[in-house]
Amino acid sequence: MKRFLLIFTMLLLLQGRSDAQNAYKGLIQFSGVVVTGDSLRAVPFVSIIIKNSYRGTISDYNGFFSFVAQPSDTIEFSAIGFKKGQYVIPDSLETDRYSLIKILSRDTILLQETVIYPWPTKDQFKQAFLNLKVPDNDLERAKRNMALAEMRELMVNMPMDGSGNYKALMMERQNKLYTAGQYPSISLLNPIAWAKFIEAWQRGDYKRKDKD
Numbered sequence: 001m002k003r004f005l006l007i008f009t010m011l012l013l014l015q016g017r018s019d020a021q022n023a024y025k026g027l028i029q030f031s032g033v034v035v036t037g038d039s040l041r042a043v044p045f046v047s048i049i050i051k052n053s054y055r056g057t058i059s060d061y062n063g064f065f066s067f068v069a070q071p072s073d074t075i076e077f078s079a080i081g082f083k084k085g086q087y088v089i090p091d092s093l094e095t096d097r098y099s100l101i102k103i104l105s106r107d108t109i110l111l112q113e114t115v116i117y118p119w120p121t122k123d124q125f126k127q128a129f130l131n132l133k134v135p136d137n138d139l140e141r142a143k144r145n146m147a148l149a150e151m152r153e154l155m156v157n158m159p160m161d162g163s164g165n166y167k168a169l170m171m172e173r174q175n176k177l178y179t180a181g182q183y184p185s186i187s188l189l190n191p192i193a194w195a196k197f198i199e200a201w202q203r204g205d206y207k208r209k210d211k212d
Helices: 002-026 122-130 136-145 148-157 162-178 191-203
Strands: 028-036 047-050 056-058 064-069 074-078 085-088 097-104
Touching: 047 064, 056 064, 056 162, 085 097, 136 148
Parallel strands: 028 097
Antiparallel strands: 028 064, 047 056, 047 074, 074 085
């Protein structure tokens, strides 16, 4: 009876070990960071897709990514201003997690030089510039616009340009992908969020503004 129990226990252990091996051979958590080849800086918002499929993710602002893949999958990396890259996940993994530091090379596009001359010759341009009469009201307006207080107010109230809107949109999409299928993370214990809050509080962003 004892020998039967010992053999039965050994079979259960072997079966559990076999199931564990089959688990990480089926699906793995593929994570990593995308950096540049010249300065090793993080490449944000890189499109990371499994070849011949629609599964993948987007790297965050720090170049980090993480998603579920399978061994032998070909991963394609693409970003604006960089050459496309590929990586094949090894099929001889011993764990259900795999990390990678992917280096992307910059894609430089050379355009033909274009020279624009406002005047036929330099002498004519110099003469026209010296004879230019700037109205006093325009000059005063330019001085007022270049004042430090005015520049600071414009910097605070000026809306984001196309680049800023693109980064904000990609960051929002990356956060949705990162928390897909689970509850969103809480920034209560995030030291970066607390640092930003303290900086905003010191600047006086939360002070009550009296209406004119």
